Amino acid sequence: MAHQPSTVAFSPFPSERMSLSLIRPLFSVPTAPLVPILGRQEGFPIHRIFCVGRNYAAHAAELGNTVDRVAPFYFTKPPTGLVIEGGTIAYPPGTEDYHHEIELVIAIGAPAFRVPTDEAMKAVFGYAVGLDMTRRDLQNTMKEKQRPWDIAKAFEDSAVIGAITAAEDFEPQSQRISLVVNDAPRQEGHLNEMVWSVPEIVSHLSRYYHLTPGDLIFTGTPSGVGALQPGDRLAGAVDGLSPIAVTIGPAA
Numbered sequence: 001m002a003h004q005p006s007t008v009a010f011s012p013f014p015s016e017r018m019s020l021s022l023i024r025p026l027f028s029v030p031t032a033p034l035v036p037i038l039g040r041q042e043g044f045p046i047h048r049i050f051c052v053g054r055n056y057a058a059h060a061a062e063l064g065n066t067v068d069r070v071a072p073f074y075f076t077k078p079p080t081g082l083v084i085e086g087g088t089i090a091y092p093p094g095t096e097d098y099h100h101e102i103e104l105v106i107a108i109g110a111p112a113f114r115v116p117t118d119e120a121m122k123a124v125f126g127y128a129v130g131l132d133m134t135r136r137d138l139q140n141t142m143k144e145k146q147r148p149w150d151i152a153k154a155f156e157d158s159a160v161i162g163a164i165t166a167a168e169d170f171e172p173q174s175q176r177i178s179l180v181v182n183d184a185p186r187q188e189g190h191l192n193e194m195v196w197s198v199p200e201i202v203s204h205l206s207r208y209y210h211l212t213p214g215d216l217i218f219t220g221t222p223s224g225v226g227a228l229q230p231g232d233r234l235a236g237a238v239d240g241l242s243p244i245a246v247t248i249g250p251a252a
């Protein structure tokens with residue numbers, strides 16, 4: 001039987017393919033939320049979420065790890081896993097050891113590729129307070145088996161962020177970073193304890209990615225990480241930035 005010309009989007013015959021501009025989505029999918037920016041009407045759109053591992057020596061030690069100055073390392077989270085602070089986040093499935101990690105977040109506002117440290121700050125739009133939520137039991141299992149961390153780090157509601165403060169109004173120095181759970185202090189550190197500084201992180205990451213406006217970088221957590229329960233109230237802060245608050249929802 002002779003081939004019947006079709007008008008489907010993905011015909012194997014190039015001459016029969018629809019123009020890509022005519023193709024409509026079959027269904028809609030979640031998108032990342034816009035992040036509020038202090039003093040601005042516009043929201044900050046999200047492209048990617050990078051996270052630095054073991055960037056405070058005291059936190060590395062509490063998990064039985066050491067730090068070095070050879071090179072920072074990274075993992076990522078899906079942009080759709082991001083939540084704006086102020087509400088309730090889901091207690092995730094599949095864990096019995098769901099941890100908080102309070103972090104300084106870098107918001108990239110200009111392209112950066114292979115930028116030296118002394119030029120890296122030009123790519124920084126601003127900063128926010130964030131939470132890198134972690135299924136610690138799954139992370140420990142993956143570490144033991146030398147498998148990827150995705151299931152421990154990249155899940156729904158796994159990243160929380162507060163409003164962004166422009167870099168003109170905040171310079172990371174020795175500001176205090178802290179997390180309080182149900183009015184009890186849990187995590188505390190200072191930004192000058194970071195093993196890798198903001199410009200060092202941006203410069204190093206730009207050797208491996210074309211950093212793009214909309215990229216976020218979670219810069220690691222100070223010591224004091226621990227388990228959360230449904231109903232816990234978290235209050236996170238970096239002195240000089242907009243604080244964050246979230247409540248943990250019921251277990252799935």
Ligand code: MN
Nearest residue numbers: 101132220221
């Ligand atoms: Mn972290």
